[in-house]
């Protein structure tokens with residue numbers, strides 16, 4: 001199954017939410033949509049599920065048109081499952097009956113076998129006779145996932161499925177959900193605010209901005225090769241530092257002159273912004289370039305230092321946690337940049 005979303009537009013009254021949104025998803029792949037609050041992530045899911053009509057463009061699945069300007073297949077005919085933030089299990093039904101809820105047309109034996117198979121998949125064997133209030137939040141969300149997977153939907157949509165859970169549980173559940181979705185072979189799209197969650201779950205991530213997908217790529221490419229300044233800023237941490245072009249494949253930064261991939265359309269003396277991630281800067285007191293610690297955050301496995309360079313430029317550096325330096329201390333720092341990302345100089349900086 002290929003899901004194709006082509007140039008869709010959607011407005012609520014006069015409010016244009018999706019202006020020209022496109023992406024494609026292969027069968028069995030998991031995608032995540034990331035974007036600021038109100039960027040239209042849930043609206044994308046709602047148009048695909050058939051809860052909202054699109055004004056133009058097209059949504060098709062396995063070659064069949066689901067939505068277009070004058071086509072709207074009803075939601076219940078689309079064979080699309082949904083999982084929401086509030087697991088919304090039926091409180092008066094047991095775990096088994098919740099999971100089997102959408103299988104009322106199935107023969108009893110087949111239904112029971114499918115429920116047992118899903119209970120094993122979500123690691124809740126033996127919980128079939130319990131009621132939702134007897135389960136933890138994470139267990140309830142796994143049951144909600146199993147209920148949506150039970151009828152073998154062609155596509156599963158998950159809208160912030162972990163946001164009501166605490167952070168540690170979210171991370172564990174995100175990994176588990178990826179395994180569950182992969183072993184069911186289901187194609188899925190998840191909406192989340194949390195980049196780490198998206199990176200843990202997704203094969204492909206779409207960054208939404210101004211009603212469009214600004215970039216659609218694997219998590220690795222999004223982080224290391226952001227195609228626009230917005231994506232570079234939105235994904236991960238980092239700063240933009242000033243670079244002066246000194247040759248066709250050379251650029252001068254505060255740490256020295258570097259050989260870089262070809263700088264098309266650039267001339268000697270042109271000034272660019274270069275994206276520097278915290279993991280591109282290596283702390284080493286043996287080097288001559290230094291910076292002053294202006295703040296630090298201890299994160300267990302590492303420190304995130306904010307450092308002031310001699311030019312006054314502030315940078316972020318991720319440093320292993322046994323290198324504990326005080327605010328105001330001068331430490332050695334060098335640049336080890338593998339992925340060069342250049343952007344036009346932001347005049348406001």
Ligand SMILES: Nc1ncnc2c1ncn2[C@@H]1O[C@H](COP(=O)(O)OP(=O)(O)OP(=O)(O)O)[C@@H](O)[C@H]1O
Pocket residue numbers: 012015017035036037038039040041042043044
């Ligand atoms: N039923 C509606 N009627 C009118 N406006 C709506 C409706 N639903 C959403 N909107 C508006 O459309 C925009 C996009 O909403 P949507 O819920 O899709 O964004 P989102 O990216 O999922 O947001 P969040 O991350 O905050 O949940 C918002 O400005 C929202 O106020």
